[in-house]
Structures are given as structure tokens and as C-alpha cells.
Amino acid sequence: MSGPAGVHGAVLRASDLGKEYRLYDSPRQRLAALLTGRASYRSQWALQRVSFELRRGQCMGVVGDNGAGKSTLLKLIAGTLRPSTGSLAKLGRITAILELGAGFHPEFSGRDNLFFGGSLIGIGQAQMQQLQDSIIEFSELGDAIDRPVKTYSSGMAVRLAFALVTAVEPDVLIVDEALAVGDQHFQKKCVERIEAFRGNGCTILFCSHSLYHVRQLCDVALWLHQGQQRSCGPTERVLAAYESHVREQNLKDEAPPGSAGAAASSSRHAAVLEPQRRGAILSVDVPNLGTGEPPLLAGPDLKVTVVARLVDGERPSIGVMLEQKHGVGITVAATHADGASAVLGSDGLWRATVTFPALPLHSGEYVLSAYLADSQGLVIYDEWLHCTFFAWENPSLVPGLLQLPHHWT
Amino acid sequence: MTAIAEEARAVWRARSLVWVLTRREIAARNAGSAGGWLWSYAQPLLMVAAYYLVFDVVFAMRLGDNAPTRAVGAFLVVGALPWMAFCDTVSRAMNSLIDAGSLLQRSPLPAVLFPVRSALASTVIYAPIMLALALAYTPLHRFNPALVAMLPLLVLQLLLSLVLGYLLAIFAAAMRDTLQVVAFLLSVGIFLSPVLFPATMFPQHWRWVLWLNPMSAPVTGYQAILLQGQWPEWSAWLVTMGWLVLLIAVLGIVVSRSRDQLADWL
Numbered sequence: 001m002s003g004p005a006g007v008h009g010a011v012l013r014a015s016d017l018g019k020e021y022r023l024y025d026s027p028r029q030r031l032a033a034l035l036t037g038r039a040s041y042r043s044q045w046a047l048q049r050v051s052f053e054l055r056r057g058q059c060m061g062v063v064g065d066n067g068a069g070k071s072t073l074l075k076l077i078a079g080t081l082r083p084s085t086g087s088l089a090k091l092g093r094i095t096a097i098l099e100l101g102a103g104f105h106p107e108f109s110g111r112d113n114l115f116f117g118g119s120l121i122g123i124g125q126a127q128m129q130q131l132q133d134s135i136i137e138f139s140e141l142g143d144a145i146d147r148p149v150k151t152y153s154s155g156m157a158v159r160l161a162f163a164l165v166t167a168v169e170p171d172v173l174i175v176d177e178a179l180a181v182g183d184q185h186f187q188k189k190c191v192e193r194i195e196a197f198r199g200n201g202c203t204i205l206f207c208s209h210s211l212y213h214v215r216q217l218c219d220v221a222l223w224l225h226q227g228q229q230r231s232c233g234p235t236e237r238v239l240a241a242y243e244s245h246v247r248e249q250n251l252k253d254e255a256p257p258g259s260a261g262a263a264a265s266s267s268r269h270a271a272v273l274e275p276q277r278r279g280a281i282l283s284v285d286v287p288n289l290g291t292g293e294p295p296l297l298a299g300p301d302l303k304v305t306v307v308a309r310l311v312d313g314e315r316p317s318i319g320v321m322l323e324q325k326h327g328v329g330i331t332v333a334a335t336h337a338d339g340a341s342a343v344l345g346s347d348g349l350w351r352a353t354v355t356f357p358a359l360p361l362h363s364g365e366y367v368l369s370a371y372l373a374d375s376q377g378l379v380i381y382d383e384w385l386h387c388t389f390f391a392w393e394n395p396s397l398v399p400g401l402l403q404l405p406h407h408w409t
Numbered sequence: 410m411t412a413i414a415e416e417a418r419a420v421w422r423a424r425s426l427v428w429v430l431t432r433r434e435i436a437a438r439n440a441g442s443a444g445g446w447l448w449s450y451a452q453p454l455l456m457v458a459a460y461y462l463v464f465d466v467v468f469a470m471r472l473g474d475n476a477p478t479r480a481v482g483a484f485l486v487v488g489a490l491p492w493m494a495f496c497d498t499v500s501r502a503m504n505s506l507i508d509a510g511s512l513l514q515r516s517p518l519p520a521v522l523f524p525v526r527s528a529l530a531s532t533v534i535y536a537p538i539m540l541a542l543a544l545a546y547t548p549l550h551r552f553n554p555a556l557v558a559m560l561p562l563l564v565l566q567l568l569l570s571l572v573l574g575y576l577l578a579i580f581a582a583a584m585r586d587t588l589q590v591v592a593f594l595l596s597v598g599i600f601l602s603p604v605l606f607p608a609t610m611f612p613q614h615w616r617w618v619l620w621l622n623p624m625s626a627p628v629t630g631y632q633a634i635l636l637q638g639q640w641p642e643w644s645a646w647l648v649t650m651g652w653l654v655l656l657i658a659v660l661g662i663v664v665s666r667s668r669d670q671l672a673d674w675l
Contacts, residue, residue, distance in 0.1 A: 030583035079517030107440035119429040
């Protein structure tokens with residue numbers, strides 16, 4: 001972590017980065033600060049002592065609780081904020097997918113806004129002439145491009161904005177939860193484009209609450225906690241530490257993780273896909289469950305069958321996560337990761353059954369979650385969090401969580 | 410002062426973008442109306458026509474002996490046009506940062522581009538009208554070279570209103586009340602200027618009040634050039650430059666004090 005950016009192939013280097021917000025009690029205090037240069041303000045450090053280095057082609061996930069300083073960090077790198085301390089060395093073109101569509105004027109046509117928005121991010125008239133056809137095609141606006149933006153739905157405006165900012169491949173791409181834009185069909189296109197950038201050696205900074213996506217996309221992760229850098233390094237190591245922190249916090253708040261699942265699964269029995277959705281889980285079934293609260297699993301094997309519906313022509317990846325009752329993850333199995341695939345039945349539904357033979361868990365209560373994603377496991381179409389609780393009694397009475405394969409010598 | 414140099418460099422680096430922003434601003438001001446940008450020119454031109462018709466044709470009013478001209482309508486037009494340009498530029502530049510707030514929070518563009526854009530958009534509208542007025546007066550003054558003084562005077566006025574507008578824009582970002590106070594000052598400012606009456610008609614011991622208005626000196630300059638065909642007096646140039654230097658100095662301080670936080674205030 002030494003030398004200026006570029007010397008060691010670093011595209012982005014932050015050293016001791018910090019951002020102080022000055023909070024004034026009233027606008028009058030701000031005026032006084034302008035006039036006298038001295039005023040009473042409360043200083044709030046949104047970010048302190050953050051240092052990292054990213055090389056070409058690396059992808060860094062930024063995780064942390066709300067208010068941990070993630071957005072501030074991304075804005076500093078995007079250049080919309082100036083750091084109060086430390087320095088930031090950047091190379092090449094930086095594109096931020098922070099809040100799309102800022103600067104669009106509702107009275108003007110999409111095409112007009114395209115040219116104007118392009119000049120704001122450094123795409124000149126001549127270059128835009130060449131790019132506009134591919135941008136309009138990607139945004140799927142068609143003839144609507146010549147209608148005023150005020151007639152667009154919010155999804156259309158976001159599609160145009162995404163197509164615009166990603167029209168030129170950047171050296172550093174900043175993505176702030178932007179995968180949650182548009183419908184699932186467009187989300188998939190966004191993810192594919194970002195993946196393509198990454199394949200070409202673009203450095204990506206990705207901020208998300210979806211640890212699943214961070215795991216899928218990122219080589220390194222940065223965990224921010226109350227504006228401080230808690231840990232930075234290989235994704236799995238950082239996320240493991242972050243997850244145990246989140247669990248501690250959940251236990252402290254006495255909010256069992258199961259409660260979050262109730263709202264997420266409201267569409268549980270939708271047999272027909274809503275428009276805008278690419279897929280939905282229809283059922284999660286564990287055949288050999290007995291009675292009791294939670295029901296007792298009978299038999300040595302744990303079998304889980306997930307049934308899902310997808311739009312025609314799309315292949316799914318189906319995942320199942322097994323956790324302890326309070327949300328300590330044990331294992332995840334997913335078809336795309338295991339090289340398996342779900343089976344399309346004659347009724348048009350996809351089915352996948354995973355079997356954990358001779359369940360090596362010790363007695364206790366466990367919970368299952370199911371995920372439905374695109375074939376690469378990048379875009380989550382549906383998730384049933386903590387949908388099935390079950391109890392398990394292991395015949396052996398040895399304490400612990402798990403029986404690992406072992407031998408004595 | 411380094412802060413001002415830095416701002417000037419930022420504008421220069423983004424000069425092609427500034428031009429795009431300016432054209433966009435002119436189009437946006439009248440977006441949705443059938444007349445489009447023509448309205449921007451129609452407003453001041455109609456005002457000129459109204460002054461001329463009412464005061465010179467219908468009432469044929471005349472000013473006293475000490476005035477730079479006899480016709481009230483011509484006198485009003487020559488003073489009121491630059492004053493309107495000044496009010497338009499300052500108030501639009503003052504609002505420019507607040508209007509561009511959401512954009513500034515999300516994009517790394519320098520804030521200074523937005524007041525510059527507003528000032529240039531107003532200049533593109535008023536400067537041609539002022540120059541056309543000068544052309545109309547050229548034969549009357551027998552192609553007097555003093556008319557060339559219009560150009561530096563217009564440039565000075567642009568700088569003056571830009572610097573003042575940017576300064577007020579920062580104050581408005583810090584405290585929104587600025588907008589109300591300045592709107593009031595701009596509406597009464599015309600009475601503290603030699604636009605409606607020649608400076609000579611002001612009571613002697615109140616005349617100093619005129620110099621509190623940064624536009625008083627340029628307006629006397631325009632009156633000298635257009636109505637009398639004379640090079641403006643040195644005092645007009647000096648006072649205008651004095652105002653400009655003072656405002657730039659204040660702006661430099663305010664910019665360096667507010668730069669890191671400006672986007673948060675919008």
C-alpha cells in the first residue's frame with residue numbers, strides 16, 4: 001500500500017480518507033460561518049481513516065449497517081463530495097450509478113436529454129451521435145425516445161439513465177444498490193452489462209445490503225462500521241465477520257430473523273406470475289416432516305423440493321439455505337454452483353430437490369430458506385426467507401453443532 | 410484570491426460544457442411554450458417599445474436642461490435595459506445553485522458552472538439587444554468612436570452581475586431568506602439609480618446613495634455613450650471596477666469557506 005496510484009497497477013487508492021459534515025443549528029449559523037469564518041457547529045465524521053487500494057479488474061463490495069458511511073465513501077470516490085482528510089488517487093474514467101436520471105428535464109424529449117446528459121458525463125455531441133442507437137436499443141425505449149421525459153414511467157427514465165451512464169465503458173464503476181432498478185428483465189440486463197465490464201478489466205465498487213450479491217461479485221470487501229473501517233480484505237473473511245456482527249445485533253434487538261421472512265413471502269401462493277416478474281417460488285416442501293411445533297424431521301435424510309415458475313425460455317438456478325433457528329448459517333446448496341439443474345415439468349413448472357443424506361447435524365431447531373435466481377445465480381427473482389422451521393433429533397448425544405467426517409489415528 | 414483563480418480555471422476547463430448548459434438554460438426557460446426562446450427576446454423588446462410609445466409618442470414628455478437628453482422615453486430605455494439585464498442575471502444566477510441542487514449532489518460538476526451558465530444565458534439575450542440599441546444610435550452620433558465603449562462596459566456588467574449573482578447564490582444556499590431580501594432590493598434598486606431620473610436631479614446631499622447601487626456607474630456610462638455620444642467619465646469606470654474588485658474579494662473568501670459543504674446545503 002505505497003506509491004502513487006498506477007505504480008503498482010492500482011486504479012483507485014484511498015489513504016486515510018475522512019469526511020466531516022458540519023452540522024449547523026440553524027441557517028443563521030451557516031450565514032455567520034460564511035461572514036466571519038467562525039461559527040459554532042457540531043462536527044460529525046461520516047467517514048474516518050479509510051484506506052484501501054484497488055487494482056484493475058478487482059471488484060470491492062462495501063458492506064455495513066445503515067449510516068455506516070457507505071454512501072459517503074462512494075460519493076467521495078465519485079467526486080461529488082470532497083474529502084476532509086486524506087487523499088484519493090484515481091485513474092481513468094469513473095462512472096457512478098448512484099442516483100440515476102438527475103439532470104433530466106421533463107419537458108424535453110428522451111433523445112434531447114440523452115445528448116444533454118451525455119455532455120454532463122463527458123460524452124460530446126459527435127460521440128453521442130455514434131452511441132445513441134446502441135443506448136436507445138439497450139434502454140428498450142423505441143419510439144418513446146422522441147417523447148418528452150415527463151410522459152415516461154419511472155422505469156423508463158431509469159432505463160434510459162442506466163443505458164446512458166454505462167454507454168462508455170469506465171475504468172472504475174461505482175454501483176450503489178442500483179441493481180434494484182427497473183423490472184427483473186432489465187435488472188438482468190444491468191447485471192450482465194456490469195459483469196461484461198468486469199470481464200474487460202473494469203474495477204468495480206459495489207455497495208449493497210445483499211450479502212449474496214457481494215459474495216457472488218466481489219473479490220474483496222470493505223466493512224464500514226460507524227464511519228470507521230472495521231475490516232478490509234478477501235470477501236469471505238470480511239463477510240463472515242460482518243455476519244456474526246449482524247447476528248449479535250439481531251440478538252440484542254431480540255428480533256428473531258424469522259420475523260423478517262413473513263413480509264417477504266407475501267406472494268407465496270401466486271400461481272400466476274405478476275407482470276414485471278421473471279419468476280416466483282411456488283412451494284418449498286420437506287416431505288418427511290412429522291408433527292410438533294416446529295415439526296420434527298423424520299428419517300435420516302433431509303430432502304427439500306422447491307417448485308418455481310419462470311417466464312418462458314429462461315432457466316433458473318434454485319438455492320436452499322440451511323440455518324440454525326436464530327440465523328446462524330450452516331450451508332447453502334444451489335443448482336448453478338453444484339453444476340446441477342432444475343427440471344422443467346410438463347405443467348411448465350421447474351422443480352429441484354436437494355437431499356442432504358444422513359443429516360450430520362446435532363439435535364436442535366433449524367430453518368430453511370429458498371432462493372430462485374437466473375441461471376448464473378446473479379439476479380434473485382424470488383426468495384422465501386426462513387420459510388420452513390423444523391426440529392431434528394440426532395440419535396447420538398454428543399454435544400456440538402455438526403458431525404464432521406473424521407478419523408482417529 | 411487563489412479560490413477565484415481555481416473557479417476561473419474550472420470554468421475554462423469545462424468551457425464546452427458551459428456552452429451546452431447555457432443553450433439548454435435558454436431552451437428550458439421557455440420550454441413548453443409555443444414561442445420558445447423568442448419570448449426571452451420579446452419581453453425586453455416589448456418593454457422598450459412601450460416606454461418609447463408612452464413617453465415619447467403619446468405624452469411627448471421632456472426632461473429638464475441638465476439631463477443628458479430631452480426625450481423621457483429614450484432616457485428611460487437606455488437606463489432600464491441594462492438595469493433589467495442586471496436584475497435578470499443576478500436573480501437567475503442567485504437561484505442557479507438551489508435549482509441545480511439535486512444535480513450537484515449527484516454529479517462531480519463544479520458548482521461555479523451553474524451561476525456562469527445563468528449569467529451567460531441572460532447575456533445572450535440582453536447583449537444583442539443592447540448592441541442593437543447602440544447600432545440604432547450610431548448614425549445619430551455620426552459614427553462617434555465613443556460607441557466602442559459599449560463593449561468593455563457590457564463585459565464589465567456581465568462580470569459584475571455574475572460575481573454578485575454567484576456570491577448571493579452561496580448566501581442563498583446557506584440561508585434561503587436571501588432570496589426574499591434580494592428580490593426586494595432589486596425591485597427598489599431602480600429608485601437608487603439614475604435609471605428613472607438623471608443623477609443631476611437627485612438632491613445634492615442624497616446623491617451618494619446612488620453609489621450604493623453597483624449598477625449606477627455603468628448606467629451613467631451607457632447614458633453618456635448612447636445619449637450624448639461621449640466616452641463615459643473616468644469615475645464611471647473606476648466605480649464599476651471598484652465594485653467588481655470588492656465583490657470578487659468577498660466572493661473569494663466566501664467560496665473558500667463554503668466549498669466543502671456547499672452541496673450539503675442545497
